[in-house]
Amino acid sequence: MIRKIASTLLITAFVVFTAFAQELRCNVTVSARGIQGANQNLFRTMQSDIYDFMNNRKWTEHVYGYDEKIRCNILIRLDEQVSADEFKGSIQVQLTRPVFNSSYTSTVLNIKDNDFHCNYVEFQPLEFNETSNRDNLTNILAYYAYIILGFDYDTFSPEGGNEYFQKAQSIVNNSQNARERGWKSFESERNRYWLTENILNKSYSSFRSCMYNYHRTGLDIMSDRVEEGRANIANSLRDIQKVFRRRPSTYILQIFFDAKADELVNVFSKSFPDERSRVLAILNEVDPSNGSKYEKIKESEEL
Structure with missing residues (x-):
């Protein structure tokens, strides 16, 4: 499997222990500070149940070693208790990815979904049915588990x-x-409907080309070939530019820059002047809301 970057020896050493290993190493936090007078034990149990649902369910047919598990975070903020077992709030989903031959981890996703609405009964098992919409809580959790895996x-x-x-x-x-x-x-x-629509829409396929080239031919080679990797990341941004010019308000553009804006500043602050200029021109066109961040790339040129 291509995503595996650990050595064959390491995989062999752990094979006895990983025959049934799940894919996600997901940290889960449930916060209900905004709900006055609520039973906090309920939310601690909810947090534990969601943790088990994300980490102990088998989401793919692949076998993962412990060090290969996909690292992600889920933060649920509950702002309203509609009834004894019904809640509203938000869910934030973060995914990080190790960079080959380094201790650096790159943020791939940082999504905040304000349409979190669920029913939860303490000590009742969380059950997900792939063919129905009976339980909105497990539907949302499974949806984002697959989004994490896909990215x-x-x-x-x-x-x-x-x-x-x-x-x-x-x-x-x-x-x-x-x-x-x-x-x-x-x-x-900009919701769950449009996220999958954008990702699977062939009109925006260059977004997915960017995701591969940015990470696999960019970040993953920078430990050995810094300039080549950085150049490949710069070229991958042209794919993002194609999506922008086709439809500037596309949701996946926000998804990309919510995860990558700070990293792009770090990568190109140490770039060559002409490369910085080309990258800045693209970033200022496709992501003007983060223009003040990208000024730091320009400032590094002037030092």
Whole structure:
């Protein structure tokens, strides 16, 4: 499997222990500070149940060693208790990826979804059904598990995450009759519906080309060939520019820059003047909201 970057010897050493190893190493936090007078033990149990759901479920057919598990974070903030077992708030999903031959980890995803709405009964098992929308909590969690997998696999092989993005899309399709927000196209231009639509839309396929080239032919070779890796990252931004010029308001553009803006500053602050100029021109065109951050790239040229 292409995403595996640990040595064959390391995999062999752990094979006895990983025959049933799950894919995610997901930290989960549930915060209900905004709900006055609530039973905090309930939310601690919810946090534990969500942790088990994300980390102990088998999401793929692949075998992972412990050090190969995909590192991610889920932060759920509950702001409103609608009834004894019904809650509203937000969910933030973060995915990081190790960079080959280094101790550096790169942020791949940093999504905040404000349409988190669920029912939760303490000590009742979390059950996910792939063909129904009976439980919005497990639908949301499974959706983001597949989004995490899809993005991770895309960074290791061209469009390697197709299977998992399609599974996320199936959850969207099954949730079109859900009363909760976040699943339907008309509710917002930046929600779960549009995330999978954008990813699987062939009109925006250059986004996924960028995700592969940025990480696999860019960051992953920088420990040995810094200038070549940085140049490949600069070239990958042209794919993002193609998406922008096709449709500037595309949701996946926000997804990309929410994860990568700070990293881009760090990468190109040490670049050559002409490369900095080319990258700045692209970034100021496609991501003007982070223009003040990108000024730091220009400032490094003037030092």
